[in-house]
Amino acid sequence: MDHEKYLIALLERRDARPPVSDREPEVEADLERLNRVRDDLRSISEVHPPAYVWQNIAAKLDNRQRPTFVQNNKWLLAMAASVFLAALLSFSRLPGFETENLDPGMRLANLNDTATAPENELYALIAESQSLERSMKNTSRGYFVNTGTRAALLQRISDIDARIGQLTYAITPYSPELKQLWQQRVNLLRSMIAMEQTQTGIPAKYTL
Amino acid sequence: MSRFQYIKVDETIIRDLQNGERAALEKVYVQLSSFVYSLALRLLNDDQLAAEITQDTFIDVFEKAASLREPAAFVGWVKKIAVNLCFMQLRSPWHKRRVFIDSSGESGSGPGDFEQQDTHHHSERVDLVSDLQSALDKLPEQARVVVWLHDVEGYTHNEIGSFFGKSVSFSKTQLARAYAQLAKIGEVDGSRKIPHSLAGAS
Numbered sequence: 001m002d003h004e005k006y007l008i009a010l011l012e013r014r015d016a017r018p019p020v021s022d023r024e025p026e027v028e029a030d031l032e033r034l035n036r037v038r039d040d041l042r043s044i045s046e047v048h049p050p051a052y053v054w055q056n057i058a059a060k061l062d063n064r065q066r067p068t069f070v071q072n073n074k075w076l077l078a079m080a081a082s083v084f085l086a087a088l089l090s091f092s093r094l095p096g097f098e099t100e101n102l103d104p105g106m107r108l109a110n111l112n113d114t115a116t117a118p119e120n121e122l123y124a125l126i127a128e129s130q131s132l133e134r135s136m137k138n139t140s141r142g143y144f145v146n147t148g149t150r151a152a153l154l155q156r157i158s159d160i161d162a163r164i165g166q167l168t169y170a171i172t173p174y175s176p177e178l179k180q181l182w183q184q185r186v187n188l189l190r191s192m193i194a195m196e197q198t199q200t201g202i203p204a205k206y207t208l
Numbered sequence: 209m210s211r212f213q214y215i216k217v218d219e220t221i222i223r224d225l226q227n228g229e230r231a232a233l234e235k236v237y238v239q240l241s242s243f244v245y246s247l248a249l250r251l252l253n254d255d256q257l258a259a260e261i262t263q264d265t266f267i268d269v270f271e272k273a274a275s276l277r278e279p280a281a282f283v284g285w286v287k288k289i290a291v292n293l294c295f296m297q298l299r300s301p302w303h304k305r306r307v308f309i310d311s312s313g314e315s316g317s318g319p320g321d322f323e324q325q326d327t328h329h330h331s332e333r334v335d336l337v338s339d340l341q342s343a344l345d346k347l348p349e350q351a352r353v354v355v356w357l358h359d360v361e362g363y364t365h366n367e368i369g370s371f372f373g374k375s376v377s378f379s380k381t382q383l384a385r386a387y388a389q390l391a392k393i394g395e396v397d398g399s400r401k402i403p404h405s406l407a408g409a410s
Contacts, residue, residue, distance in 0.1 A: 004385065004388070007387055008380050008381065008383075011380070011383055011384060034387060037387065037390050040340045041340065041355070041359050044341050044360075046242040046245075046246040047242060047245055049241050049244075049262045053241070053245070053262050053263050054234075054241070056263050058230075060263070060267055061270060
């Protein structure tokens with residue numbers, strides 16, 4: 001126990017401000033030894049954390065932030081997804097075909113000659129979806145009506161967009177499922193526009 | 209004294225972080241993660257736990273940065289979060305149980321029951337100072353935590369005693385016990401009477 005007391009006293013002397021020297025050479029030597037150990041401890045190098053630590057941090061923050069972002073931007077995300085996909089398909093597969101400013105009735109006549117009938121139907125649905133979104137945007141401007149039904153429709157559109165995104169990224173040029181999804185999307189947008197018209201009393205520019 | 213005190217994080221980055229910018233957190237992580245991880249590794253002596261503490265520290269930093277009033281105190285604040293998380297881990301019943309199981313084959317003492325341990329016995333296992341890191345890993349938990357917080361991170365005995373919920377003398381005793389092993393102070397003649405100049409100093 002004397003030894004422990006001696007060490008405590010030595011350490012107190014070492015850590016005093018300013019450090020206290022000692023007349024006895026043996027004590028000075030021990031103090032020097034303690035100083036060396038402390039310096040050695042401080043010289044132990046830092047260790048980098050494994051790479052997965054940052055990945056976990058990013059994933060956790062993504063999970064915590066995503067619900068709020070999606071909740072606040074659902075309509076924006078649905079619009080963006082639709083426009084992106086339509087643009088992608090239109091420009092990559094249908095050179096010369098433009099959905100902007102086209103009358104819906106004229107679209108099928110302008111489709112690429114090489115496309116099959118089901119593909120043409122799909123592109124027509126995509127174009128109609130775009131047109132409905134523009135109409136929806138005009139109808140809703142300044143008169144957004146938030147209802148549970150509307151939120152449910154948006155959620156369904158968002159789900160459809162997610163699935164469409166999966167199919168498109170899988171480079172599926174055409175599939176019955178893709179066409180069915182776009183058809184559902186068009187139907188939902190029609191329902192939303194009808195609902196908006198009823199609730200705001202403002203006629204849509206696009207006649208269903 | 210503390211390794212953290214040499215690090216300067218740009219105030220612009222801190223402001224961006226306070227505005228919730230993830231890119232700022234990434235920059236802070238690049239600058240501070242090795243310090244946080246090393247601190248946790250030394251205190252907990254477990255790389256997986258250290259990784260978890262590092263992860264939780266930076267998530268806390270991101271989520272609580274807006275509450276920091278003095279950007280100049282940022283690095284110290286990060287260190288405080290990391291140390292607090294380490295102590296939460298050290299105090300957890302699960303951790304105490306694990307330490308008890310790990311050490312039961314060696315010392316036969318209960319969890320955290322360092323007052324019962326014979327420092328002279330432990331010192332026999334400790335390598336030379338040149339193998340200090342290995343010796344540090346072999347220290348009993350409380351002694352290891354105290355020596356690292358005191359000698360490397362610059363905490364006072366008063367602060368360390370508070371972390372453990374114990375007295376100042378507890379911290380001093382643990383530091384002395386750690387040194388008894390780390391520096392092979394046993395080479396200093398333990399049977400020698402306390403030199404007159406140090407008598408009564410403790």
